[in-house]
Amino acid sequence: MIKMNNLSIPEIKIVDGWKDVVIEKSDEKLVPLSQNSRFIVKPMYYLSGIHGAVNECYVRESLAHKLEQASLKLPSGYKFIIWDAWRPVEVQQSLFNNYRKKLSVKHPTASEEELIALTQKYVALPSTDVLKPSPHLTGGSVDLSLADEKGKLLNMGTDVDDLSNKAATRYYEIRQNTNKLNDNEKECLHNRRLLYYTLTSVGFTNYHEEWWHYDFGNQLWGKVSDNKAIYSSIYI
Ligand SMILES: C[C@@H](N)C(=O)N[C@H](C)C(=O)O
Numbered sequence: 057m058i059k060m061n062n063l064s065i066p067e068i069k070i071v072d073g074w075k076d077v078v079i080e081k082s083d084e085k086l087v088p089l090s091q092n093s094r095f096i097v098k099p100m101y102y103l104s105g106i107h108g109a110v111n112e113c114y115v116r117e118s119l120a121h122k123l124e125q126a127s128l129k130l131p132s133g134y135k136f137i138i139w140d141a142w143r144p145v146e147v148q149q150s151l152f153n154n155y156r157k158k159l160s161v162k163h164p165t166a167s168e169e170e171l172i173a174l175t176q177k178y179v180a181l182p183s184t185d186v187l188k189p190s191p192h193l194t195g196g197s198v199d200l201s202l203a204d205e206k207g208k209l210l211n212m213g214t215d216v217d218d219l220s221n222k223a224a225t226r227y228y229e230i231r232q233n234t235n236k237l238n239d240n241e242k243e244c245l246h247n248r249r250l251l252y253y254t255l256t257s258v259g260f261t262n263y264h265e266e267w268w269h270y271d272f273g274n275q276l277w278g279k280v281s282d283n284k285a286i287y288s289s290i291y292i
Pocket residue numbers: 151177178179180190191192197199217263266269
């Protein structure tokens with residue numbers, strides 16, 4: 057089992073400029089995660105009826121292998137719950153449009169340019185450009201959380217795809233510097249650390265604005281881990 061010894065989540069490199077990361081292309085194929093009983097696969101965008109979303113979570117072979125390695129480090133009976141992985145560009149476009157719309161309600165005075173910039177904090181710009189594809193189009197991103205031995209979702213403090221500052225991975229780490237955390241907040245802090253250390257110990261990186269988004273092999277991963285990327289966009 058992963059040993060965290062109360063380790064905090066360190067500052068995570070911001071991803072500005074990730075589209076400039078060089079991709080040394082790999083031809084690894086996509087594999088379905090539902091074939092592995094260590095994972096609970098609930099493709100949230102298919103289940104919520106987003107047009108074009110698939111009833112499966114596909115990732116590159118190496119990513120599936122790393123996820124399996126990470127699952128062996130979880131406390132007994134715990135599983136990863138996988139909500140999303142590879143996406144077709146039309147799903148990326150729908151998500152982008154939906155977020156833009158929600159943010160325009162939250163920020164009624166924002167200009168179109170500001171809204172587009174704000175939206176990109178939560179959803180990457182839809183792109184099939186092989187030199188700068190949206191991360192989920194590469195099969196190198198996964199949106200996930202943890203379920204305990206009874207199959208109950210662990211408390212992470214927000215839902216997936218939350219639009220508040222609480223979604224930032226280090227939200228509770230930063231909060232505890234100025235406030236005494238209550239029991240609920242301490243639980244969220246612990247659960248986010250468990251997810252973070254289990255995944256980063258096998259080579260994943262996290263997107264600092266979303267506690268649920270992890271990468272391996274794509275340009276976001278390359279930016280955060282100082283590597284060249286290996287995955288460009290791929291189609292099924
Ligand atoms: C939409 C959200 N689940 C997500 O995956 N965001 C990242 C930044 C993305 O779109 O790549």
